[in-house]
Amino acid sequence: MIAALALVGLALAADVPPASLALQSALEAELARVSGLRLPDAPTPWLVSYDVLDGPLHYAAAEDGALYGTNHTVHRMLRAQVRVGDAVVDSSNFSSFGGPDGVQLRALPEEDLAVALRREIWLSTDAAYKGAVELLSQKQAVRRGLKEAPPPDYEVLPPTVVAPGAPVGSALGSAAVDALARDLSSAASVGVIEAAQAEVRDWHGWHLTVASDGTRAWRPAGNVVVRVQASVRRADGTEVRNARWWVERDASALPTSEAMLAETRAMAARLVEIAAAPDPEPWLGPVLFEGPAATELFSQLLAPELVGTRPEESDDSMLIGGGTPRARLGRRLLPEGWRVWDDPTSRSGAAGEYTLDHEGVAPHRVDLVVGGVVKDLLMSRIPGKERVHSTGHGRGLGDGRRAAIVGYTHVAAPKLLPARALRRRALDLANAAGLPGVLVVTRLTPPAMVEGLEFAMSGDAPLAGLTAPYEACMLDKKGVCAPVRNLRFVGVDRRALRDIVAAGPGPGPENQLDGPPGTGRYTIGTTGGIPTTWSVPSVLVSELELEPAVGGEPRVIRVERGEK
Amino acid sequence: MFWLALVAIGSRGALAAPEAQGDVLATMRTALEEAEQKLEAATAREADDAYALSYEVVDHRETTIQGSHGAAAGTVGSRRRSVDVDVRVGSPELDSTHKIRDESMFGGDERARWIVGFEGPLDPLRRLLLRATDDAFRQARSRLLKVRSNAAVKVAREDGSADYGPAPAVTHIAPPAPVMVDSAAWKATTRELSAIYLQWPEIIDSAVQLVVTEDDRWLVNNEGTQVADGRRHLRFATWATAVADDGMELSVYDYVDVASPDHLPSPAAMEAIVRGVAERTAALRKAPVVDPWTGPAILRGRAAGVFFHEIFGHRIEGHRQKDEDEGQTFTKRVGQPILPAFLSVVDDPTLTRLAGEDLNGHYAVDGEGVAAERVSLVDHGILRNFLLSRTPIEGFPRSNGHGRRQPGNAIVPRQGNLMVQAEGVVSFAELRKRLVAEAVRQKKPWGLLFDDISGGFTFTGRSTPNSFVVQPVVVWRVWADGRPDELVRGVDLIGTPLATFANILAAGGDTEVFNGVCGAESGWVPVSASSPSLLVSEVEVQRRAKGNDRPPLLPAPMASTAAASR
Known part of the structure; x- marks a missing residue:
C-alpha cells in the first residue's frame, strides 16, 4: 500500500529531458555528407531519413509481488533509412529473407558528443546505403516479367518542419514502475491462483525525424502500458487464464493505482469463479x-x-x-x-x-x-x-x-x-x-x-x-x-x-x-x-x-x- | 559443436547489492521436504518413485559500463533469479534421464526454465519449487516409460554403467561478499579510454567496457546436501574493428578477467591494453593473408590452452564415453599413451590463481553438490581419468565434481581449470629456434607462431568429422631465412585430435592462462585453459570466413580532428 500511495505522488514526476539539439546537429552533419555515397555502377541515394527515439525507459516485471525483471535505462535508438532509385521504383517495399536491408537500427550513445553520435550515424548510413543498392537490384530482378507495374514506392510530399516544444508526457519513474508491478502482481496472487504476473512499461521522450527532403520534425512520443495476467490450474489439469491491461499516452491518463488494484482483484476473483465452472460444451x-x-x-x-x-x-x-x-x-x-x-x-x-x-x-x-x-x-x-x-x-x-x-x-x-x-x-x-x-x-x-x-x-x-x-x-x-x-x-x-x-x-x-x-x-x-x-x-x-x-x-x- | 568463446553479454539495470531477505536455503529445504512427502503420498501405489530430487537457485546480477568513441554509451544491468529442479524417477541403475537412442529430434522432452522474483517474501519461491517439482516429476515419469521401451527395442549398450552414482552429502556455506564498484568513476574511465581509438582513422568501430557479474547460488538435495556460495567476476574488455581492402572484417578483442576489483588492471595498464588493440587492428589491416598451408608452428600458451580445451578437454568429458553417438576418441585408451611423455594434463577447479591470474574455472562444489576435485587426466602422456559428474561410466563409478551447467540446462561433466603441464621445458627463444630448424628440416620457407586466439570449437560426434578449429587473432610468419617475423591474417588452425597430438615436439616454460566461457550441452560455463607454449611439427591452416563488404565509403566523421591528437 505504501508503494501504491507513492505512485499517486510520483505520477507527474516527469523525467523527460529537453530535446537534444546536439543530436539534431549530428544528424544534419552526416546528412550533409550523403551526397558523397557512391558505389561503382550503382545508383546514389535519392532520399535519406533518420528517425531517433530518445527518452528514458522504465520497465518492471513482477510475479507474486516480487520483481523478477527490470530495465531502467535511456532508450536512444537510431533508425537510418537510405532509398536508392526514385520515388517510382526504389529500394523500399521489398524484403530479402536474411539478406541486405536499406534500414539500419543502431543504439546511440547517451551523451551528446558530436564525434560519438556522428560515428554511429555514419556507420548506419553506410550499411543502409549498401543494403539499399542490393535490394533495388533484387527487386528489379524479381519484377522482370511482371505484366503490370506495381504502384510507385513513395509519395513525395512537401517537407515537414516542426520545432521542438516543451517536453510532454509524465513519466512514472523507476521506483513507481517497480512498485506498480509488484503491487498488481501481488493483488492478483490470491487463493487458488497458481501464478500471477504484472508488467509495467513507461517510455517517454522524443521522436525526431531528419530527412534529406528537408523534414525536421520533433514530436513528443511515448506511452505507458500495464498488463496483469493470472492463471489457475484446475484439478483436472486444465489451465484457465485471465488478464487486465491498460494502454495510455502517459501516466497521468492511467487510472489511479487504487483503481488498477481494485480491477486486478476483480479480475482474480472472476478467474477463480470461471475456473470453477463445469466442463465446457461445444x-x-x-x-x-x-x-x-x-x-x-x-x-x-x-x-x-x-x-x-x-x-x-x-x-x-x-x-x-x-x-x-x-x-x-x-x-x-x-x-x-x-x-x-x-x-x-x-x-x-x-x-x-x-x-x-x-x-x-x-x-x-x-x-x-x-x-x-x-x-x-x-x-x-x-x-x-x-x-x-x-x-x-x-x-x-x-x-x-x-x-x-x-x-x-x-x-x-x-x-x-x-x-x-x-x-x-x-x-x-x-x-x-x-x-x-x-x-x-x-x-x-x-x-x-x-x-x-x-x-x-x-x-x-x-x-x-x-x-x-x-x-x-x-x-x-x-x-x-x-x-x-x-x-x-x-x-x-x-x-x-x-x-x-x-x-x-x-x-x-x-x-x-x-x-x-x-x-x-x-x-x-x-x-x-x-x-x-x-x-x-x-x-x-x-x-x-x-x-x-x-x-x-x-x-x-x-x-x-x-x-x- | 562445442565452443570456447569470448562473449561479453550486454545487459541493463544498475549496480546493486542483493536486498536483505530471509533464508533462501531454508525455504528450499522446506519445499524439498514438502515435495518429498507429497510425492511419496501420491505415488505410494506406483512402482516408480522420485528417488533423487535437487533444487538449485542462482541469483545472477550483471552490470556493463561502456564507453564508445569518447562518449558514455550507457550503464546497463540485469538481474535474474533462475530455478533448476531435477527429479529422477526409477532407480540409480535405470532412471528417467537415461539416453533414448535414435530419438527423434522433435521427440525430446523440453526442460522447463523457471525464474522467480529476486526480492520480497520467500513463499513464492517455495510454491514455484513445488510446482516445478510437480512438472518435472510428471515429465520424468513419462520419460521413464520411453526409456524402458527404448531399452527393450535396441541392442545392449556397450557401457552398462548405472545412470546415477553415489556421492556424500556436502555442506558448504560460503556466500561471497558483494562487489563494490564506483560506477561513476568507471563511466569516466571507459569514456576516456574509448576516445583513444579516435586517433586511428582506420578503426571504424570500438568500445571499452567493464562487466561486473555477481552470482549467488543455493543448492539442496534429498541426500542432505546444502550449498550457499557464489561467484564474483569482473571483466575489463575492449575491442576494435577495421575492414581490410579485401572486405575482411578485422576485430581484435582484449580483456582481463578477475575475481575481485583489487585485481583489475591499473589505469596505465588499461591504456596499454587499449593502445595495443588499436595498434594490432591497424597492423592487421595491412597484413598479408596466408593461403591454406601445413607446416611447423608454435602455439603460445593461451593458444595452446584453447587447443587442448578443444581437442582434448571436450573428449574426456564423462558422458561422451557412454553415449554411442559420440566419437569416443579416448574411451578405450585408459592406461595407454595418448600424448608425449613430457606432457601431463590436470583439471583443477579448486585452484583460484595461476601464473599471476585469477582462474575463471574455479568453484568449490559442482552443480550436483559434489566437492570439486583436482583430476589427473593424463600423467606423463598416459590417459588416467575422465571428467565426471554423478552419471557413472564403465570403470569410473564416482563423480569427481565436474557436473556443471548454466541455469536452465541439465548437468553434464565439463571442464573447470584445464592445465597442461610439461617437463623438460625450454625457453621461448629456444622453442623459436627449434621452430626455424623444423621448418628448414621440412624444407619449408617459414613456420607460424600463433600468438593469441579468440576461441575455437570442435565436433565430437560420430556423424560429423572429429575435427577442431582454433581461431587465432594474432599470427606471425617466422621466416626460416632470418627475415623479421611478419604479421599475417585470415587463417584458422584446423585438425583432428589424434594426429595432432602425435606432432607435439616440445614445450616452453612460459605458462599462460586463457580465461573464457565454454558452450556445450549444459550451456555456457566459465572455464580456463592454461598451457606452456608448444612446438608442433605440423599444423594445418585454412582460410578464415570473411565478410565481403567494402570499407565505409566516406571517411570517419571528424577523423582529422581526432587523429591529430595521436
Missing part, C-alpha cells in the same frame, strides 16, 4: 460480444480490412508477407447502415491520437466504411492501386516499414438497443434456434497473450481467426449468466461481422497496442507496440461455433499458498 449459436470483447472483435477482424498498404514484395512470397490479407474497396464488411471512420485528430486524449505520423504526415479523418461497405482506406506514403495519397496513418516499429495502421477508429451501428434489450434480442435468437441460452463473451485474449506460435513468435503472421475468450458466460432466460470456460472459436474470419444482427452501447473508447505485422508488434519490453484506440458498440452475432479447449495432466503435488 457451442453453435448466437454470441453476444460485450465490453472489451467487442473492441477486440473489431480490432482483430476489422482492422486488417481497413488498411490500404500493399504487402511487401519479396524474393520469396511464401516466406515474407505473402499471406497478408488485402483490404478491398467495395467489399461488404458489415450489415447495411454501419459506419466506420478513423480520426486520430480528435484531441480527446486517447492513446491512438497523434499530430504527425511516423512519416511526418499530419493525419486526417477517413470515412472507411459507409453503409457497411468499404469506401476508403488508411494509407501511409506507400501508394496503392486504389488509393495513392497518405492519410497520415503511416506508423511502424523498429526497422519495419511505415505501413498504415489504425489510429482512433470509430465503429457505429445504425441503431443501438439498450443493453437489456440487446440481451433480450440475443435470448430470442437462441430460443428460435432451440437453445436454452446465449453465449455472452466479455473479454477475448489479446493477441499479445495468445500462446499459439502464430502470435508468440514475432507477430508477423496475420491474425488467424479470433482469439479465445478469457471471460464468457451462458445467459439464460432468467437473466442469470453462468461462467463458461475453456472455449475457442472455430472458423471465424471477417465474414462473421456481416452476421451482426444487433448492437448496443459499447464499452467506450479503449486503447490497445498494435502495429504493422512485424517484430515487436505485441511485445512491450522496450518500445514495442503502437497505441491505437477503438470506440465500438456491443454486438450480437447470429451464429458462431466454439469448441472446448481442455486438457493437461492433473498435478501430483498440490500447492497451497503460505503466508505472504
Whole structure:
C-alpha cells in the first residue's frame, strides 16, 4: 500500500529531458555528407531519413509481488533509412529473407558528443546505403516479367518542419514502475491462483525525424502500458487464464493505482469463479460480444480490412508477407447502415491520437466504411492501386516499414438497443434456434497473450481467426449468466461481422497496442507496440461455433499458498 | 559443436547489492521436504518413485559500463533469479534421464526454465519449487516409460554403467561478499579510454567496457546436501574493428578477467591494453593473408590452452564415453599413451590463481553438490581419468565434481581449470629456434607462431568429422631465412585430435592462462585453459570466413580532428 500511495505522488514526476539539439546537429552533419555515397555502377541515394527515439525507459516485471525483471535505462535508438532509385521504383517495399536491408537500427550513445553520435550515424548510413543498392537490384530482378507495374514506392510530399516544444508526457519513474508491478502482481496472487504476473512499461521522450527532403520534425512520443495476467490450474489439469491491461499516452491518463488494484482483484476473483465452472460444451449459436470483447472483435477482424498498404514484395512470397490479407474497396464488411471512420485528430486524449505520423504526415479523418461497405482506406506514403495519397496513418516499429495502421477508429451501428434489450434480442435468437441460452463473451485474449506460435513468435503472421475468450458466460432466460470456460472459436474470419444482427452501447473508447505485422508488434519490453484506440458498440452475432479447449495432466503435488 | 568463446553479454539495470531477505536455503529445504512427502503420498501405489530430487537457485546480477568513441554509451544491468529442479524417477541403475537412442529430434522432452522474483517474501519461491517439482516429476515419469521401451527395442549398450552414482552429502556455506564498484568513476574511465581509438582513422568501430557479474547460488538435495556460495567476476574488455581492402572484417578483442576489483588492471595498464588493440587492428589491416598451408608452428600458451580445451578437454568429458553417438576418441585408451611423455594434463577447479591470474574455472562444489576435485587426466602422456559428474561410466563409478551447467540446462561433466603441464621445458627463444630448424628440416620457407586466439570449437560426434578449429587473432610468419617475423591474417588452425597430438615436439616454460566461457550441452560455463607454449611439427591452416563488404565509403566523421591528437 505504501508503494501504491507513492505512485499517486510520483505520477507527474516527469523525467523527460529537453530535446537534444546536439543530436539534431549530428544528424544534419552526416546528412550533409550523403551526397558523397557512391558505389561503382550503382545508383546514389535519392532520399535519406533518420528517425531517433530518445527518452528514458522504465520497465518492471513482477510475479507474486516480487520483481523478477527490470530495465531502467535511456532508450536512444537510431533508425537510418537510405532509398536508392526514385520515388517510382526504389529500394523500399521489398524484403530479402536474411539478406541486405536499406534500414539500419543502431543504439546511440547517451551523451551528446558530436564525434560519438556522428560515428554511429555514419556507420548506419553506410550499411543502409549498401543494403539499399542490393535490394533495388533484387527487386528489379524479381519484377522482370511482371505484366503490370506495381504502384510507385513513395509519395513525395512537401517537407515537414516542426520545432521542438516543451517536453510532454509524465513519466512514472523507476521506483513507481517497480512498485506498480509488484503491487498488481501481488493483488492478483490470491487463493487458488497458481501464478500471477504484472508488467509495467513507461517510455517517454522524443521522436525526431531528419530527412534529406528537408523534414525536421520533433514530436513528443511515448506511452505507458500495464498488463496483469493470472492463471489457475484446475484439478483436472486444465489451465484457465485471465488478464487486465491498460494502454495510455502517459501516466497521468492511467487510472489511479487504487483503481488498477481494485480491477486486478476483480479480475482474480472472476478467474477463480470461471475456473470453477463445469466442463465446457461445444457451442453453435448466437454470441453476444460485450465490453472489451467487442473492441477486440473489431480490432482483430476489422482492422486488417481497413488498411490500404500493399504487402511487401519479396524474393520469396511464401516466406515474407505473402499471406497478408488485402483490404478491398467495395467489399461488404458489415450489415447495411454501419459506419466506420478513423480520426486520430480528435484531441480527446486517447492513446491512438497523434499530430504527425511516423512519416511526418499530419493525419486526417477517413470515412472507411459507409453503409457497411468499404469506401476508403488508411494509407501511409506507400501508394496503392486504389488509393495513392497518405492519410497520415503511416506508423511502424523498429526497422519495419511505415505501413498504415489504425489510429482512433470509430465503429457505429445504425441503431443501438439498450443493453437489456440487446440481451433480450440475443435470448430470442437462441430460443428460435432451440437453445436454452446465449453465449455472452466479455473479454477475448489479446493477441499479445495468445500462446499459439502464430502470435508468440514475432507477430508477423496475420491474425488467424479470433482469439479465445478469457471471460464468457451462458445467459439464460432468467437473466442469470453462468461462467463458461475453456472455449475457442472455430472458423471465424471477417465474414462473421456481416452476421451482426444487433448492437448496443459499447464499452467506450479503449486503447490497445498494435502495429504493422512485424517484430515487436505485441511485445512491450522496450518500445514495442503502437497505441491505437477503438470506440465500438456491443454486438450480437447470429451464429458462431466454439469448441472446448481442455486438457493437461492433473498435478501430483498440490500447492497451497503460505503466508505472504 | 562445442565452443570456447569470448562473449561479453550486454545487459541493463544498475549496480546493486542483493536486498536483505530471509533464508533462501531454508525455504528450499522446506519445499524439498514438502515435495518429498507429497510425492511419496501420491505415488505410494506406483512402482516408480522420485528417488533423487535437487533444487538449485542462482541469483545472477550483471552490470556493463561502456564507453564508445569518447562518449558514455550507457550503464546497463540485469538481474535474474533462475530455478533448476531435477527429479529422477526409477532407480540409480535405470532412471528417467537415461539416453533414448535414435530419438527423434522433435521427440525430446523440453526442460522447463523457471525464474522467480529476486526480492520480497520467500513463499513464492517455495510454491514455484513445488510446482516445478510437480512438472518435472510428471515429465520424468513419462520419460521413464520411453526409456524402458527404448531399452527393450535396441541392442545392449556397450557401457552398462548405472545412470546415477553415489556421492556424500556436502555442506558448504560460503556466500561471497558483494562487489563494490564506483560506477561513476568507471563511466569516466571507459569514456576516456574509448576516445583513444579516435586517433586511428582506420578503426571504424570500438568500445571499452567493464562487466561486473555477481552470482549467488543455493543448492539442496534429498541426500542432505546444502550449498550457499557464489561467484564474483569482473571483466575489463575492449575491442576494435577495421575492414581490410579485401572486405575482411578485422576485430581484435582484449580483456582481463578477475575475481575481485583489487585485481583489475591499473589505469596505465588499461591504456596499454587499449593502445595495443588499436595498434594490432591497424597492423592487421595491412597484413598479408596466408593461403591454406601445413607446416611447423608454435602455439603460445593461451593458444595452446584453447587447443587442448578443444581437442582434448571436450573428449574426456564423462558422458561422451557412454553415449554411442559420440566419437569416443579416448574411451578405450585408459592406461595407454595418448600424448608425449613430457606432457601431463590436470583439471583443477579448486585452484583460484595461476601464473599471476585469477582462474575463471574455479568453484568449490559442482552443480550436483559434489566437492570439486583436482583430476589427473593424463600423467606423463598416459590417459588416467575422465571428467565426471554423478552419471557413472564403465570403470569410473564416482563423480569427481565436474557436473556443471548454466541455469536452465541439465548437468553434464565439463571442464573447470584445464592445465597442461610439461617437463623438460625450454625457453621461448629456444622453442623459436627449434621452430626455424623444423621448418628448414621440412624444407619449408617459414613456420607460424600463433600468438593469441579468440576461441575455437570442435565436433565430437560420430556423424560429423572429429575435427577442431582454433581461431587465432594474432599470427606471425617466422621466416626460416632470418627475415623479421611478419604479421599475417585470415587463417584458422584446423585438425583432428589424434594426429595432432602425435606432432607435439616440445614445450616452453612460459605458462599462460586463457580465461573464457565454454558452450556445450549444459550451456555456457566459465572455464580456463592454461598451457606452456608448444612446438608442433605440423599444423594445418585454412582460410578464415570473411565478410565481403567494402570499407565505409566516406571517411570517419571528424577523423582529422581526432587523429591529430595521436
